[in-house]
Amino acid sequence: MSAADVAEIFRAEYGRAVSVLVRAVGDIGLAEECVQDAFVEAVRRWPADGPPPSPAGWLITTARNRAIDRLRREATRDERQRRALDMLVTTGPEEEGAVRDDRLRLIFTCCHPALALGVRVALTLRLMGGLTTAEVARAFLVTEPAMAQRLVRAKNKIRDAGIPYRVPHEADLPERVRGVLAVVYLIFNEGHLARPELAAEAIRLGRLLVALMPDEPEALGLLALMLLSESRRPTRTTPGGDLVLLADQDRTRWDHDLVTEGQTLVRECLRRDQPGQYQLQAAINAVHSDAPSTGETDWAQIVALYDQLMAVTPTPVVALNRAVAVAEVAGPAAALRLVDSLELDRYHLYHSVRGNLLNRVGRTGEATAAYEKALARATTEAERTLLRQLLG
Known part of the structure; x- marks a missing residue:
């Protein structure tokens, strides 16, 4: 070994x-x-x-x-x-039987309301996923020293305040749920491409949270979102590890059992009519999974869902993703105006999206510069390979 x-x-x-x-x-x-x-x-x-x-x-x-x-x-x-x-x-034997509960206890400990929401997410990513401090810093678009300080302060606060290591009582769950769901989602995102074991762990935790909080629609939405995204894993990369964009994926090879389960959960969320960010993202993914084998997608419906998501979670990353959908409905020039208004210089996908839109409007020189910025900020070798091909 x-x-x-x-x-x-x-x-x-x-x-x-x-x-x-x-x-x-x-x-x-x-x-x-x-x-x-x-x-x-x-x-x-x-x-x-x-x-x-x-x-x-x-x-x-x-x-x-x-x-x-x-x-x-x-x-x-x-x-x-x-x-x-x-x-x-x-x-002895007790240890193995307690492992699953221990992971959930640790998440709820890290997501105690005494800690700031961002710190809860960062600390749990570090502890649960085995991510390095540098990897957690990249997920938050901050420097490594800044993140290291946040993590040390958080662990000291848990120790000094005597924050309990347990799943809270039912009455205490609502005030913890935002941080816990955010943690599970970021764990899933870290495993999205290169670490399938992390994605599987996030889905397992998502199922536990749904069982623990059956009346929490956002827990259902998050599980649906992860299942629908995971269904595309077989087609997300080539056998050699190169990225395959959504438009180029062979949809007949998606995991249709996961698609069916995810869509069923989305329909349950719609019946509850309490939309939140994870439910809306799951609905967007459900629209993609509804597309026929030709790859046709109801982009107008996706833009409408992103409009709702922007009302709930008006972040620059959501706005960037909405712009991608707008490009398919109103054209790349309209989308480029939206992208140029965003402040996401540290985010490699911002420059990648911008490069694509610039290419589509014929501004090839600026597109090359944008792709070069994306390449310099990319976090995985698969992403760097794709960007080199686009620069090719």
């Missing part, structure tokens, strides 16, 4: 290991440090010795042992020794 293989296991199992260890030690910072120590040990041992039968179990056990050692070394009072002894007896 190579160090790269261990790194892949790290990304897949990090959130699970941290979730279990937080329950044991009650300190997010200590849990993170011990899990990272366990992965360092794995990198040292596994390439030569081979992986254990259960890599996740080995990592959790090793991290727990590191935490016990730390508590013993630092113990200057009986309380430290008691915590270490408590951890010694919380091992």
Whole structure:
């Protein structure tokens, strides 16, 4: 097993290991440090010795042992020794059965209303998805040092305020739901292309949230949105890993079971008539999934849905996506005027969309410059390959 293989296991199992260890030690910072120590040990041992039968179990056990050692070394009072002894007896079969609940508990801990909404999302992305601080910073379009400071402050606040590690009581769910849904959606987005295990984890969490909050229409909407987006995974890239744009995808190869499930959830949302951002995004994706195999899409309906979404969530990214739909209804010149009014210079897709529109109106020199800016800001190799082809 190579160090790269261990790194892949790290990304897949990090959130699970941290979730279990937080329950044991009650300190997010200590849990993170011990899990990272366990992965360092794995990198040292596994390439030569081979992986254990259960890599996740080995990592959790090793991290727990590191935490016990730390508590013993630092113990200057009986309380430290008691915590270490408590951890010694919380091992064995119970751990595996509690994993799913532990992940949900960690999300709700990170999404406590005492933390700012953006910080809740960022912290959970870091802990649940095993994302680096740099990756979380990119998701928020901020610098890495700024994000590192936010994460440290958030973990300290959870520790110092004694924020509980549990799923809140039913009466407390509504005030937490916005941050929790945002977290799950961003986890899904991080797994959209290169990390299918993250996308699968987000869908699993989405199903848990629907079961936990059956009367929350936005939980239904988010699950529908993720299912409809995931249905296109088989056609989103070529066998060689190159991106395939939506208009060029073979829609007969979409996962039609996921499409059917997602559309059923969208219809349930429509019956409830309490529109929110995730329900509207799911409805937009449902329109795309309704398109026949020729690829024809009801763009006017999509623009109308984006108008509703802008009323609910008037962000520059939503406005950018709306402009893409406007280009299909009113033409690229009208869409370009909308795009040029946005301030999204750090966002690579802004420059990519702008390059496409500039090409379509015949301003090829400016289109090349826009694509070059997009290439400089792209976050994945698949995106960079596509942009190089467009510049070709």
